[in-house]
Amino acid sequence: MITRARPALLLSLMAAILLTSLHGVSAADITFLEGELDGDYDVVADARISSPAKLDARFVLDYQESGDHYSLTLAGGKAQFHKVINGKPIRIGTAGDLTPPPDGAETIPLTVQRRDWRMALVWGDRVIARAYDSSLQRGKAGYIISAGGTFEEPMIQPVGDIFITDDFVREEGGASAWEVGAGKWEQRSIRDDQQAGRQEADKSANAFSYLGKAAGDKPAITTAGHWFWDLYTMQAAVKPLDDKAVGLVIYFQDADNYLAIRWLGREHPEGGKLQVISVSNGRPHTIGETPGGFLSNQWYCLRAAVAEGMVHVWVDDGLRLVAPTDAFGQGKIGLYTESTKGVFFDDVACGPWELFSEDFATQAPGKWQTLDGSWKQADGALKAAGDQRCIITTGRKAWQHYEYSINVQPTATGACGLIVAFQGPGDYCLLRWSLKGTPYAGKAQILHVAGGHETLLAEAPVILPQKTSYRATADLKDGLVTLAIEGRPQVEAFDPGLSAGAVGLFVNGAAGARFDNALLEIIPPQHTSRIVREFTDTSKHPEMAEWASTNAPWVKPESEGRTWWTKGDYFGDHALVFALPNVGSKTGSLNLIIGADSPQDAKACKLIATLKSGSKDIAMALHRGGELIAEGKATAKSARAKISFERRGRWLVVLLDDQFVLKADTASPQPQAAAKSSSTAP
Amino acid sequence: MKNTRNSLTVIALVVAVALLTASSATAAKIVIEAEHYRTISPSMAKATSQVASGSAYIHIPLKRPHATTEGGASDTGNTQYKINVPQAGSYVFWGRAHWYDGCGNSFFLKIDDKPSIVFGNDGTYQRWHWVKGVRVTLTAGPHTIRIQNREDGAKLDQFMLTTNRRYVPVRPEKETKQYLIPAK
Numbered sequence: 001m002i003t004r005a006r007p008a009l010l011l012s013l014m015a016a017i018l019l020t021s022l023h024g025v026s027a028a029d030i031t032f033l034e035g036e037l038d039g040d041y042d043v044v045a046d047a048r049i050s051s052p053a054k055l056d057a058r059f060v061l062d063y064q065e066s067g068d069h070y071s072l073t074l075a076g077g078k079a080q081f082h083k084v085i086n087g088k089p090i091r092i093g094t095a096g097d098l099t100p101p102p103d104g105a106e107t108i109p110l111t112v113q114r115r116d117w118r119m120a121l122v123w124g125d126r127v128i129a130r131a132y133d134s135s136l137q138r139g140k141a142g143y144i145i146s147a148g149g150t151f152e153e154p155m156i157q158p159v160g161d162i163f164i165t166d167d168f169v170r171e172e173g174g175a176s177a178w179e180v181g182a183g184k185w186e187q188r189s190i191r192d193d194q195q196a197g198r199q200e201a202d203k204s205a206n207a208f209s210y211l212g213k214a215a216g217d218k219p220a221i222t223t224a225g226h227w228f229w230d231l232y233t234m235q236a237a238v239k240p241l242d243d244k245a246v247g248l249v250i251y252f253q254d255a256d257n258y259l260a261i262r263w264l265g266r267e268h269p270e271g272g273k274l275q276v277i278s279v280s281n282g283r284p285h286t287i288g289e290t291p292g293g294f295l296s297n298q299w300y301c302l303r304a305a306v307a308e309g310m311v312h313v314w315v316d317d318g319l320r321l322v323a324p325t326d327a328f329g330q331g332k333i334g335l336y337t338e339s340t341k342g343v344f345f346d347d348v349a350c351g352p353w354e355l356f357s358e359d360f361a362t363q364a365p366g367k368w369q370t371l372d373g374s375w376k377q378a379d380g381a382l383k384a385a386g387d388q389r390c391i392i393t394t395g396r397k398a399w400q401h402y403e404y405s406i407n408v409q410p411t412a413t414g415a416c417g418l419i420v421a422f423q424g425p426g427d428y429c430l431l432r433w434s435l436k437g438t439p440y441a442g443k444a445q446i447l448h449v450a451g452g453h454e455t456l457l458a459e460a461p462v463i464l465p466q467k468t469s470y471r472a473t474a475d476l477k478d479g480l481v482t483l484a485i486e487g488r489p490q491v492e493a494f495d496p497g498l499s500a501g502a503v504g505l506f507v508n509g510a511a512g513a514r515f516d517n518a519l520l521e522i523i524p525p526q527h528t529s530r531i532v533r534e535f536t537d538t539s540k541h542p543e544m545a546e547w548a549s550t551n552a553p554w555v556k557p558e559s560e561g562r563t564w565w566t567k568g569d570y571f572g573d574h575a576l577v578f579a580l581p582n583v584g585s586k587t588g589s590l591n592l593i594i595g596a597d598s599p600q601d602a603k604a605c606k607l608i609a610t611l612k613s614g615s616k617d618i619a620m621a622l623h624r625g626g627e628l629i630a631e632g633k634a635t636a637k638s639a640r641a642k643i644s645f646e647r648r649g650r651w652l653v654v655l656l657d658d659q660f661v662l663k664a665d666t667a668s669p670q671p672q673a674a675a676k677s678s679s680t681a682p
Numbered sequence: 683m684k685n686t687r688n689s690l691t692v693i694a695l696v697v698a699v700a701l702l703t704a705s706s707a708t709a710a711k712i713v714i715e716a717e718h719y720r721t722i723s724p725s726m727a728k729a730t731s732q733v734a735s736g737s738a739y740i741h742i743p744l745k746r747p748h749a750t751t752e753g754g755a756s757d758t759g760n761t762q763y764k765i766n767v768p769q770a771g772s773y774v775f776w777g778r779a780h781w782y783d784g785c786g787n788s789f790f791l792k793i794d795d796k797p798s799i800v801f802g803n804d805g806t807y808q809r810w811h812w813v814k815g816v817r818v819t820l821t822a823g824p825h826t827i828r829i830q831n832r833e834d835g836a837k838l839d840q841f842m843l844t845t846n847r848r849y850v851p852v853r854p855e856k857e858t859k860q861y862l863i864p865a866k
Contacts, residue, residue, distance in 0.1 A: 044848070160852025166805025169784025177804035177813070208784075226850045348805070 030060050032142035035156025037062075040115045042157040042228050043141050046107040049149035052098035053077040056146040059112050061119065062139040069139060072112055072121060072129070074098060079121050081131035083366065092366035093131025099124060107152060111330060113230060114141070115159070117396050120230075122329035125257065125280065127309060132367045134396070162232045164225055164333070164350045168208040181255040181334065183220020184213045188344065209239075209346040212337045219245070219260075223252045223334035225350060230330040233353040233524070235303035235314075239344040240296050243267040246343045248304045249334025250311070251327065256282040259327060260336050261304045261313050266293035276311045276323035287311075288323025299346075307355035312521075354402075356395055356503075356520035368394045371425055371504070381409075381516040384507035393422050393504035395520065400500035405473040406518040413437030414510025418474040420481060421501035426452035429498050430506055431474050431483040433462040433490065437509055444490040446481055448498060457481070457493035469514075476501075477523060477573070479660070480648040494651040496660035563593070570594075575646040580609065580618075583636045587613045592645040602626060605652055605666070607645045618643075620654055622664050632662035709846035710769050713855040716740045716829070716838040719761035720865045725831060726759035733810065734839045735778065735854035740829065741837035742786075748834060749785030760790075760830035764863040770822045771845040775815035778839040778854065781807045786835025792828040793818055800832065810839060812851045818843075824863060 033043065049055050056075045063069040071082045071089065079096045082089040101108040102124065111122040117134035120127050143151055170176060172187045188211045214220040232250075240246045243265025252258040258279050266272040272293015277284045288311070294300055303314040313321040333350050337343040358367070361380050368375070368382070373390025376383050384390040402420075410416045417432030426449060433444040444462040448455045464470065465486045475482045479499055482492040503520060507513045554564045576592050589610045596604035603625045610619040618641065622630040634656040644655040650667040653660070717728050717738035730738050740761050767773075779802060781787035788802035801815045820843070829838060842855055 039853070155846070155849065157849065158852050163809070163811070164804075164806055167784060168805065170787075170803050170805075175788075175800050175803045177806075227848070228850070 029144050030063070030142040031144065031154075032060075032063070032140045033154055033156050035141070035158065037138050037141060037156065038158075039138075040113075040159040041141070042114070042159060043112040043143070043154065044110070044157055044228075045143070045151035045154035046109050047101075047149055048107045048152055049101070051148070052100055054148035055098065056148050057151070058144045058146075060140075060142045060144070061112065061114050062136045063142065064136060064139045068136060070114075070119060070131075070133065070136060072119070079123065079129040081119050081121075081129060083133055083136070090365070092133050092364075093119065094129055094362050094364050096121065096123070096128025098128070099126075111228070113159075113330070115231070116398065120329065125253070125328055127326045127329035130308075130364070132364070132394070157228050159228055159230075162225075162229050162350060162352045164348070166210075166224070166348045168210045168346060168348075170208070177224050178210070178222045178335075179224070181221040181223055181252070182218050183215050183222075183337070185220065185222045185335075186211050209344045210335070211342050211344055212335055212339075213342040214244070214338050214340050216340075218255075219336055219338045221249055221252070221255060221258070221334050221336055223249065223332045224348075225332040227253075227332060228330050229332065229350075231307040231353050231355075232333070232350055233303065233305035234333045234348070234350040235301055236335060236348045237299055237346040238302050239299045239346075240265060240294060240337070240339060241341045241343060242296050242339050243272075243293070244339035244341070245337065246294070246302070246339065247336035248302055249332075249336050250304055250306050251329070251331035252334045253328060253331050256280075257328070258331065258334065259306070259311065259325065260284075260334075261302065261311075262336070262338075263302065263315070264293050265296050267296075268293060274313060274315065274321050276313060276321060276325070278325055278327045280327070287325050287327075288321055290321045292320070299344075305353040305355070307353050308357055310355055310357055312355075354399065354520075354522040356518070358394070358518040360516055360518075368392050373507070375505075381514045382505070383515075384505075384511055384513045387414075387509055387511045390507040391419065391504055393419060393428075393502050394518075395422075395502035397423050397501050399502060399520070399522070401477050401523050402503075402520055403473060403475050403523055404503045404518070404520045405471055406505070407469055407516045408472050409469040409514040409516075410435075411510040411513050414513070415440070415506070415508045416472070416510060416513050417506030417508075418472055418483070419504030419506055420474050420476045421498040422504055423501045426450070428501060428504070429476070429481055429495075430454075431481065431491070432506055432508075433464070433483070433485070434508075435462070435464065444483055444485075446483065446491055446493040448495050450497070457495055458491050460491040462490055463488060474503075475523070477648065479653070480573075480651060482649060492649050492651075494648060494653065494663050494665075496663075563591070573646070573648050575644050577642065577644045580611070580636075580641045580643055581639070583611055583618065583639050583641045584616045585613055585639065586611060590643070592643065594645060594647060605647070607643075607652075607654060609643055616641075618656060620656075620661055622652055622654065622662065624652075624664070624666060629666075630662050630664035634659070634661045709844060709849070710767075710771060710773075711846065711849075711855075711858065712765055712767065712773075712843040712861045713858045714763055714765065714827075714841055714862055715857050716761065716840055718763070718857075718859075718862060720764050720863075721762045722760070724759050725757050725834075726761050726829070729837075736839075736857070739780070739837050739839040741780075742789075742831045742834045744782060744786070745834040748782070757831050760828050763827040763829075764824055764865075765827060765843075765861050766824055766863055767820045767822055767843070768861065769845070770820065772817055772819050773843040773845055774817050774847065775801070776842040776844070776851055777801060777813050777815060778810055778841070778851070779813045780810045780837040780839070782835025783807050786833045788832045789836055789838065790828075790830040790832045791815060792830065793820075794826055798828075798830065801829075802832075802836065812842075814850075 059072040061070040068085050073080050077098050081093040083092050108124045113120040117132050119131040121129040188209050212220045238246050245262045245264050248261040250259045260277050262275040262277050264273050273289050273291050275289040276287050278287050301316050305312045309326045311323045335345050360377050360382050371391040373388050374385040375392045376385045408416055413436050415432050415434035415438050420429050422428040428449050430447045434441050443459045445459040446457045448457050470486045473484045479496040480494050483490045576594050592607045593604045606623040608621045616636045620632050637657045642657050646653045652664045654662050715736045788800050790798040791801040792798040
């Protein structure tokens with residue numbers, strides 16, 4: 001008995017020593033994987049299993065020296081994330097059912113995604129489990145298999161920035177990053193005259209594009225990006241040549257498995273409509289659609305974003321369709337057409353996307369963190385369970401530039417509120433409102449809590465709809481905080497110290513107040529109009545008339561020293577950004593004007609920046625309607641200073657080298673002392 | 683007892699060999715800093731940058747007028763590398779590149795005496811990113827890599843050859859100097 005045991009022991013020991021030297025294994029039970037774990041990453045493998053119910057395995061994520069870690073348990077036919085602290089597992093997130101490999105396959109691919117605060121399991125072609133936690137720092141990753149299968153070719157795939165752009169400036173037939181999945185795709189230049197070789201690509205508009213044509217009934221698809229991209233937005237300019245479907249592909253696996261945005265022309269036999277479809281094994285399935293088709297031979301901007309099992313679709317910056325799906329969970333981007341005549345594609349861009357949604361239908365422990373009072377998730381909603389002050393938070397402290405909304409069913413007395421820019425228990429922004437039973441009854445307020453101390457930033461009479469439930473929305477955009485209820489603006493404030501943070505809910509003296517359907521969407525960055533010379537001569541360059549912008553140019557004044565005006569109209573929030581040269585060596589002033597109907601408009605908002613030779617100090621003076629409404633001074637970092645003169649809601653804001661300098665409230669009838677400020681850029 | 687020990691030794695050796703064999707069968711990855719060339723000829727040049735891996739990269743400096751050298755016939759500026767491929771196999775070539783624009787986004791790549799091929803031509807400009815190149819079959823042992831001018835404004839920080847078809851580099855990779863054959 002002893003002699004039989006010894007060789008087994010020795011072999012185990014040798015194997016452990018060899019594994020240690022070859023693969024860096026340091027714990028007896030866990031097979032750790034080699035790879036870069038500084039940022040986001042995936043653990044990837046093929047699971048060879050006979051039956052999901054017999055599998056008993058575990059993935060280990062962010063394993064710390066103390067032994068604390070996250071674990072994904074695959075047992076009893078279920079997948080479930082845990083946070084393991086001091087050896088004690090705490091269930092986090094939602095559980096999912098494991099499925100057997102598809103017919104004819106012996107293995108099923110899996111990806112365990114670890115992002116900033118998210119974890120998810122893609123099992124086969126679906127996301128089946130999700131969890132949210134970021135309390136542990138990055139650590140080692142590995143796995144344990146106790147019974148019921150093996151993991152083949154496990155590896156760590158680091159996930160970097162999601163980014164790709166293409167303006168298709170390359171010679172026809174030239175190599176590119178696009179991989180044709182189906183159909184015919186070719187580089188095209190609209191111009192074919194003797195000027196074609198003189199394109200200057202640093203002038204963003206160009207005459208190159210990408211033409212896709214379907215071959216027969218199968219759609220044409222071309223793809224780019226990487227298989228592990230998961231939370232992203234992509235857009236492309238599209239010009240269909242007939243009414244056949246045009247679209248974008250997301251989560252591309254192969255030519256028979258992907259999600260697609262499918263847009264049909266107005267004259268299409270099926271009728272003009274916009275769809276999100278899931279194609280599985282070549283069979284399409286509609287998961288969302290809305291009426292409205294395109295006109296052929298026109299350029300449109302088609303945009304899709306996918307995250308957290310939701311697909312958003314925009315046409316020309318207007319949100320047209322939202323569709324839920326847990327299919328695929330990751331994949332490349334692509335371009336799509338069913339037209340045999342063809343579709344021109346141009347200016348493709350893909351970047352990261354953030355979305356947070358919560359319908360409180362499923363318990364996901366760890367997703368929301370109670371800060372004060374008590375909360376209870378029941379009946380598909382979140383309720384404040386006590387009469388005291390209750391605060392609960394969720395999300396990432398890095399979130400910025402977002403819109404956060406939720407359905408609120410208040411009680412007759414007490415206060416409800418939203419929290420944005422949450423950085424910690426004593427550092428956040430509270431937007432609250434109350435009808436009665438509080439010192440601020442009848443008001444909506446915005447407070448900045450810093451170091452545990454509350455500062456009232458703004459308040460206004462609250463106007464609530466005559467119904468039991470309504471939707472409250474908070475926006476956070478570079479210091480501008482606004483509250484709207486049922487789309488009606490209530491109160492807004494500007495505080496440059498509020499730029500990023502997680503979100504939450506607030507209740508005071510309103511036990512039983514209900515919250516449901518929380519949604520956080522990142523507000524897309526605004527378009528930038530670049531200074532270009534106005535193009536007027538189409539006789540020598542007829543092809544230019546087709547794609548030259550008529551909106552962006554600055555119009556050169558008739559004489560030196562006069563004002564340059566833009567040709568376009570700019571509505572809503574906007575920023576005029578100007579690089580000021582020769583700071584410190586020149587004396588003079590620069591006038592920046594926004595909000596003017598014409599060059600003679602006396603109500604224009606004007607910023608006068610004054611420089612003196614020998615100093616990098618820049619004096620700023622804000623005028624409106626000819627009156628000084630705020631002034632300040634700042635110091636430029638270098639001889640080339642970037643001034644940004646912005647309208648944010650009702651506020652005028654001035655930044656120097658991305659640092660806040662001064663603000664003014666345009667709704668205020670008289671200049672206010674508080675609006676006058678001075679600061680020095682560090 | 684002696685037989686038992688002999689058996690144990692044999693089994694242990696078999697296990698060791700099996701594990702080592704399994705280990706050597708794992709994916710190969712060769713990462714070279716572009717500035718660690720064996721030879722360089724103008725107009726290819728070395729430059730420094732804090733955001734480049736190893737704080738340096740190679741490039742074809744931007745010319746004025748820009749984009750007049752496409753085709754590379756008049757300017758064969760290049761860098762050459764000699765590497766020792768650890769195992770025979772089918773390798774994917776990746777390069778960490780930075781492109782000026784659509785007319786400054788490629789190099790010629792020549793491996794051993796194979797024909798030159800275009801590397802790059804993607805549309806991501808003004809930022810470092812990894813670009814996938816060709817798949818090439820290599821024998822174990824020494825091979826020559828040549829990066830040659832095709833367009834001005836093109837920069838290269840690192841290149842990688844890997845047998846792992848699924849792996850995608852996303853950040854600067856740790857250089858595997860052991861595969862670089864230094865000049866004598």
